Amino acid sequence: MVDMTSFFDLSTPAKRFRFVAVLEAITWAILIVAMVIKRVFDNEDAIFVPGMAHGVVFVAFILVALLTAFALRWNAKVTLLALVSSIPPFGTIVFEWWAARNGHLAELSTEQSAAAPA
Numbered sequence: 001m002v003d004m005t006s007f008f009d010l011s012t013p014a015k016r017f018r019f020v021a022v023l024e025a026i027t028w029a030i031l032i033v034a035m036v037i038k039r040v041f042d043n044e045d046a047i048f049v050p051g052m053a054h055g056v057v058f059v060a061f062i063l064v065a066l067l068t069a070f071a072l073r074w075n076a077k078v079t080l081l082a083l084v085s086s087i088p089p090f091g092t093i094v095f096e097w098w099a100a101r102n103g104h105l106a107e108l109s110t111e112q113s114a115a116a117p118a
Helices: 013-041 044-071 076-084 091-101 106-115
Strands: none
Touching: 013 044, 013 091, 013 106, 044 076, 076 091, 091 106
16 A cells, blocks of 8 residues: 555655645646536636646646756656656656656665565
């Protein structure tokens, strides 16, 4: 079982990155639902708040990704992958999983390795 309090622990760059990556994906999902509502019900206002929220979280993700890249000394390839992951829906989640499995997220990578069966 996952301890939800650890998800809200923002004490390290890797933990802040994970939090904002998940938040970015959540706002993507909400925006996609709002876009469907806009089209189905011809409601132009349906995307205003979700679009604004996603835009703010998108900018926060870019800033946190750059700060994390600097703090964890990511190379240019990993940094570019992190930034590009913010473009497709749910790409930040895929990048976060990949980065944790490949040792790019400091203590979160260690937790992933320790939790995996031998």
